[in-house]
Amino acid sequence: xxxxxxxxxxxxxxxxxxxxxxxxxxxxxxxxxxxxxxxxxxxxxxxxxxxxxxxxxxxxxxxxxxxxxxxxxxxxxxxxxxxxxxxxxxxxxxxxxxxxxxxxxxxxxxxxxxxxxxxxxxxxxxxxxxxxxxxxxxxxxxxxxxxxxxxxxxxxxxxxxxxxxxxxxxxxxxxxxxxxxxxxxxxxxxxxxxxxxxxxxxxxxxxxxxxxxxxxxxxxxxxxxxxxxxxxxxxxxxxxxxxxxxxxxxxxxxxxxxxxxxxxxxxxxxxxxxxxxxxxxxxxxxxxxxxxxxxxxxxxxxxxxxxxxxxxxxxxxxxxxxxxxxxxxxxxxxxxxxxxxxxxxxxxxxxxxxxxxxxxxxxxxxxxxxxxxxxxxxxxxxxxxxxxxxxxxxxxxxxxxxxxxxxxxxxxxxxxxxxxxxx
Amino acid sequence: xxxxxxxxxxxxxxxxxxxxxxxxxxxxxxxxxxxxxxxxxxxxxxxxxxxxxxxxxxxxxxxxxxxxxxxxxxxxxxxxxxxxxxxxxxxxxxxxxxxxxxxxxxxxxxxxxxxxxxxxxxxxxxxxxxxxxxxxxxxxxxxxxxxxxxxxxxxxxxxxxxxxxxxxxxxxxxxxxxxxxxxxxxxxxxxxxxxxxxxxxxxxxxxxxxxxxxxxxx
Numbered sequence: 093x094x095x096x097x098x099x100x101x102x103x104x105x106x107x108x109x110x111x112x113x114x115x116x117x118x119x120x121x122x123x124x125x126x127x128x129x130x131x132x133x134x135x136x137x138x139x140x141x142x143x144x145x146x147x148x149x150x151x152x153x154x155x156x157x158x159x160x161x162x163x164x165x166x167x168x169x170x171x172x173x174x175x176x177x178x179x180x181x182x183x184x185x186x187x188x189x190x191x192x193x194x195x196x197x198x199x200x201x202x203x204x205x206x207x208x209x210x211x212x213x214x215x216x217x218x219x220x221x222x223x224x225x226x227x228x229x230x231x232x233x234x235x236x237x238x239x240x241x242x243x244x245x246x247x248x249x250x251x252x253x254x255x256x257x258x259x260x261x262x263x264x265x266x267x268x269x270x271x272x273x274x275x276x277x278x279x280x281x282x283x284x285x286x287x288x289x290x291x292x293x294x295x296x297x298x299x300x301x302x303x304x305x306x307x308x309x310x311x312x313x314x315x316x317x318x319x320x321x322x323x324x325x326x327x328x329x330x331x332x333x334x335x336x337x338x339x340x341x342x343x344x345x346x347x348x349x350x351x352x353x354x355x356x357x358x359x360x361x362x363x364x365x366x367x368x369x370x371x372x373x374x375x376x377x378x379x380x381x382x383x384x385x386x387x388x389x390x391x392x393x394x395x396x397x398x399x400x401x402x403x404x405x406x407x408x409x410x411x412x413x414x415x416x417x418x419x420x421x422x423x424x425x426x427x428x429x430x431x432x433x434x435x436x437x438x439x440x441x442x443x444x445x446x447x448x449x450x451x452x453x454x455x456x457x458x459x460x461x462x463x464x465x466x467x468x469x470x471x472x473x474x475x476x477x478x479x480x481x482x483x484x485x486x487x488x489x490x491x492x493x494x495x496x497x498x499x500x501x502x503x504x505x506x507x508x509x510x511x512x513x514x515x
Numbered sequence: 516x517x518x519x520x521x522x523x524x525x526x527x528x529x530x531x532x533x534x535x536x537x538x539x540x541x542x543x544x545x546x547x548x549x550x551x552x553x554x555x556x557x558x559x560x561x562x563x564x565x566x567x568x569x570x571x572x573x574x575x576x577x578x579x580x581x582x583x584x585x586x587x588x589x590x591x592x593x594x595x596x597x598x599x600x601x602x603x604x605x606x607x608x609x610x611x612x613x614x615x616x617x618x619x620x621x622x623x624x625x626x627x628x629x630x631x632x633x634x635x636x637x638x639x640x641x642x643x644x645x646x647x648x649x650x651x652x653x654x655x656x657x658x659x660x661x662x663x664x665x666x667x668x669x670x671x672x673x674x675x676x677x678x679x680x681x682x683x684x685x686x687x688x689x690x691x692x693x694x695x696x697x698x699x700x701x702x703x704x705x706x707x708x709x710x711x712x713x714x715x716x717x718x719x720x721x722x723x724x725x726x727x728x729x730x731x732x733x
Contacts, residue, residue, distance in 0.1 A: 124560075
């Protein structure tokens with residue numbers, strides 16, 4: 093700290109004014125008389141009463157305060173959750189993936205549960221007193237939320253979002269086809285995002301299939317009258333095209349045997365990886381692409397194939413290869429619409445895999461700049477805010493939060509935005 | 516400052532005997548004054564005011580600004596000091612100890628007002644703090660703006676800033692007054708400095724004034 097000196101002390105005039113004022117406001121002569129009177133009239137210190145009422149009253153008051161505090165904390169404390177059959181303590185923001193042949197249950201402190209089906213990847217983005225926000229990257233989850241007043245549970249699945257109050261349902265998302273499959277077993281949920289707009293209710297017994305890529309929507313089952321009315325509304329809004337099937341989940345390789353695809357791939361691996369991606373076998377696809385020469389495939393693939401190749405690498409936990417595919421796409425197809433999508437995926441890797449929040453913010457900004465009205469714009473804006481907050485750029489995070497709340501007041505990141513704004 | 520306590524009383528000679536002038540020891544050293552306060556010497560409070568009243572008033576006004584309760588707070592500091600002087604182990608450290616009593620009295624006032632602000636928009640004590648500008652408008656505006664910015668800092672950082680930058684107190688003395696280690700005080704004053712400069716840049720009355728001062732450059 094630089095030493096102060098008279099020449100450049102900015103507070104010299106402040107001090108002079110304070111001293112002049114203080115001399116008038118609190119004259120010492122008057123103070124001396126007042127103090128002498130106070131000291132003379134002051135009662136002698138008394139011995140403390142050992143069993144007076146005052147300590148009892150203070151203890152009772154303290155007890156009331158502690159009880160109220162405990163009740164308040166219990167009411168406002170965020171939910172906690174455990175992971176797996178061993179009930180390990182879960183942490184928000186950490187990616188979780190269910191193994192190929194097994195489920196991964198998450199048990200929340202309010203009794204709600206979310207089960208990740210085999211090969212599903214998801215993370216609990218945040219928990220609060222009345223629920224949680226869960227991001228499902230790929231695969232299927234089975235959700236059971238205990239009904240409570242003011243419940244706020246939300247699942248984000250790519251461009252889609254599912255809002256829950258109290259219900260039981262299963263939901264699956266395929267990031268390649270951007271297809272959502274929602275089956276509600278009890279209660280009601282509100283699905284939104286992409287072409288679903290602000291929210292479309294899905295009731296018990298109904299099954300909804302929606303694709304952001306093809307902008308198709310199909311709801312089957314449930315109350316026939318409601319289905320008929322909704323079908324009429326859909327016919328007016330949606331093109332008459334048959335819904336695409338969700339890709340079949342990859343079958344896990346049997347123990348003790350080599351993955352069947354790896355032998356076949358030796359001959360025509362360059363062609364095979366495309367087919368394997370279409371079947372949802374990302375690990376097999378990545379292995380085939382490697383066999384064919386990953387770099388060569390990157391140089392010859394179309395922009396759509398590069399996105400798929402990057403996704404296959406990402407889902408196979410090959411982060412560097414995924415980044416390479418996305419960056420190659422951006423270099424080879426700078427004007428292509430998928431370049432923005434690659435920027436979004438690069439942001440997601442920077443945030444989720446590398447914990448590089450500043451880089452993530454830069455890539456989310458790139459996506460928003462290149463595709464301001466894109467299907468992932470809401471997600472990108474929310475995650476840009478999250479990245480800025482985590483990289484310590486609080487002022488910028490607040491500015492984005494303000495923008496977010498204005499554009500998406502009921503969006504999945506709205507609560508975080510309001511918290512940042514101190515609302 | 517003229518020190519009445521240092522004036523020696525003139526005792527008229529008693530006829531036929533040699534006059535002996537005894538200097539009251541409380542007039543000489545801080546240790547003696549502390550001892551006199553402990554033992555309830557009737558002159559001790561007056562000596563305390565004469566010796567340290569101005570210094571303590573200064574500490575309070577630096578931390579709180581033009582506070583309408585200054586008179587009462589200064590009285591509280593002195594009463595607290597007289598009542599608690601028994602806990603002062605080294606009487607020679609009286610000045611530093613009194614400074615810390617003033618600092619903690621100011622801190623209690625700041626926190627009390629902050630609590631009251633939870634229930635009232637303005638703490639009752641602060642209603643008339645926004646007084647009209649004096650003749651020296653520039654300085655008054657700077658003074659008001661300085662304390663408006665300080666009002667937004669946490670109490671500990673506000674105190675650290677006021678002692679170090681407004682009063683110009685040495686780091687060691689200021690740390691002692693806040694009853695924290697030197698390194699803690701340095702961290703506190705560093706944080707306060709950073710926040711103050713950031714916020715002052717957005718206040719027209721302070722922006723140029725702060726930027727122009729050499730003291731703000733680290």
